[in-house]
Amino acid sequence: MKKNKQSILFAEFRQLLEGLGYKLKRTEAGEIFHNAKEGLMLFRRYGDDESVYPGDLLRTRKFLDLRGLLDEADFDTFMQRANKPA
Numbered sequence: 390m391k392k393n394k395q396s397i398l399f400a401e402f403r404q405l406l407e408g409l410g411y412k413l414k415r416t417e418a419g420e421i422f423h424n425a426k427e428g429l430m431l432f433r434r435y436g437d438d439e440s441v442y443p444g445d446l447l448r449t450r451k452f453l454d455l456r457g458l459l460d461e462a463d464f465d466t467f468m469q470r471a472n473k474p475a
Contacts, residue, residue: 396440396441396443396472397440397441397446397468397471397472398437398438398439398440398441398471399420399435399436399437399438399439399440399441400437400438401471402441402446402449403420403437405467406422406430406449409424409453409458409459410424410426410427411423411424411427411430412424415434416434417434418434419431419432419433419434420432420433420434420435427456427458430449430452432445433445446468449464450464450465
């Protein structure tokens with residue numbers, strides 16, 4: 390992922406992960422995404438209109454690529470689309 394000021398709202402990030410088969414469980418401590426075949430991803434608690442931390446994006450990008458769910462180039466394309474003005 391290029392080093393720039395791209396960001397994505399948690400609502401869009403959640404939709405991406407749900408589209409890959411993850412289910413969200415919100416707890417007081419954080420956001421848990423579970424996929425029975427692929428395991429868990431845990432994030433701090435986000436509001437839908439908050440930008441996801443860059444470190445969480447990088448970690449998720451790498452995780453999805455290593456699991457064969459979404460390669461890094463496709464993740465970058467998703468980020469570019471999410472950052473285009475409507």
